[in-house]
Amino acid sequence: xxxxxxxxxxxxxxxxxxxxxxxxxKRNNSRFSIGKKEAILRMPIGIRxxxxxxxxxxFEKWVREQFDKxxxxxxxxxxxxxxxxxxxxxxxxxxxxxxxxANRKTHHATIKGQDVxxxxxxxxxxxxxxxxxxxxxxRVIAQDNMPEIERRVDYWNDHFYQEKINTIRLKRNQSNxxxxxxxxxxxxxxxxxxxxxxxxxxxxxxELAHLKEMNHSPKFWNIVAGVMPDYKKKEHWLKENGHxxxx
Numbered sequence: 001x002x003x004x005x006x007x008x009x010x011x012x013x014x015x016x017x018x019x020x021x022x023x024x025x026k027r028n029n030s031r032f033s034i035g036k037k038e039a040i041l042r043m044p045i046g047i048r049x050x051x052x053x054x055x056x057x058x059f060e061k062w063v064r065e066q067f068d069k070x071x072x073x074x075x076x077x078x079x080x081x082x083x084x085x086x087x088x089x090x091x092x093x094x095x096x097x098x099x100x101x102a103n104r105k106t107h108h109a110t111i112k113g114q115d116v117x118x119x120x121x122x123x124x125x126x127x128x129x130x131x132x133x134x135x136x137x138x139r140v141i142a143q144d145n146m147p148e149i150e151r152r153v154d155y156w157n158d159h160f161y162q163e164k165i166n167t168i169r170l171k172r173n174q175s176n177x178x179x180x181x182x183x184x185x186x187x188x189x190x191x192x193x194x195x196x197x198x199x200x201x202x203x204x205x206x207e208l209a210h211l212k213e214m215n216h217s218p219k220f221w222n223i224v225a226g227v228m229p230d231y232k233k234k235e236h237w238l239k240e241n242g243h244x245x246x247x
Contacts, residue, residue, distance in 0.1 A: 004045075010127070011039075011060050013067050016078050017127040020063070022056070030055050032062050034073065039063045072243075079246050082133050088116075090193045091145050099133065109136035111144050134247040135172060138190045141247075142170035145193055149200075153186065156204050160227045163211040172247075177238060178203045180210035194245035195238070202234030 004025030010017040019038035024045055031042040041059040043052060067073050082088075084099040095114050102108075102119040109118045118136055120129065150168055157163060166184040173179075173189040180186055186207050192200055205228050213220040224231050 008038075011063060012127060013064055013074075013078070015127070016081070016130065018063065018067070018077055020059075032059050034063070034066060036076075076243060079130075079134070081130055082137070088137070088141075090141070091148065095141065097137070107132050107136055109140045111140040116140055138172040138247045141193065142172075142190045146170055149188060149204075152201060153204050153208070156201065156227070157208055160205075161208045161211060163208065165211070177242075178207040180207045180214070182214065184211060190247065191242075191245040195241075199234045199237050202228055202231055203238075205231070 004023050006024075007022045008019065009022065010019050012018070021038050021040050023040065023042045024047065025042060027042060027044045029044065030047075031040075033040045033042075039059075041055065043055060047055075067077070082097055082099065084097070086097045088095045088097060093114055095111075095116050097116050097118065099118045099120065101122050104119060104121050105123060107118070107120050107124070109116060111117070116137060118133060120132070124132070126132075146168075149170060153165070153168055157165065164184055165186060168186045168188075170188050170190050170193075173187065174191070176189065177192055178186070178188045188203065188207070192203055195203075206224055209220055209223040209227070212223055228234070
């Protein structure tokens with residue numbers, strides 16, 4: 001028998017969606033909280049429908065109050081909102097974003113020089129349209145900057161590691177800055193494109209070191225330090241500023 005049930009939904013703040021989860025579980029009282037990716041309401045099993053509706057209404061009001069009071073929440077959950085004509089600067093380039101609606105079934109984006117053209121489907125009136133725009137921006141800007149990332153990986157590998165690399169990819173990964181698989185695939189988050197050049201190089205050095213040592217043992221960190229002695233400064237920058245690195 002399941003110990004709880006959970007329902008996913010969203011509420012709006014300033015016209016934009018915030019993911020929420022409603023748990024009904026074995027507990028004595030209700031609880032409001034805000035996690036990393038969603039706001040959470042926990043309610044006891046057996047709660048009456050009228051009381052459940054009252055709590056949900058109270059919870060939604062509470063969430064909006066938290067977003068009013070805490071700027072960091074707005075940055076973390078809502079991020080940037082893009083509109084036609086906006087500029088986006090990263091990797092020493094300034095991209096001009098052109099957004100229009102089109103009679104097409106799916107969203108589409110292309111990049112020409114430093115102009116990004118986004119066509120949004122007329123059939124999508126979802127409140128999550130900004131999420132679609134960010135996904136498209138991440139994809140085409142990653143493609144545009146992939147040669148530079150590959151050049152940097154090759155530079156550090158050729159000069160310090162001389163390891164075989166299978167593939168190099170830029171992915172819209174929110175959970176880490178980079179990864180190295182046992183198949184010798186190097187993956188980097190597109191968020192990294194917002195970081196300074198020396199920080200990008202640190203993440204590359206970090207993942208290349210995993211080709212020699214697939215863990216975070218003292219031996220691994222000695223390999224990193226042997227290539228980049230001040231790597232802790234780069235880690236500190238990511239810890240302090242990583243939340244600003246996002247499409």
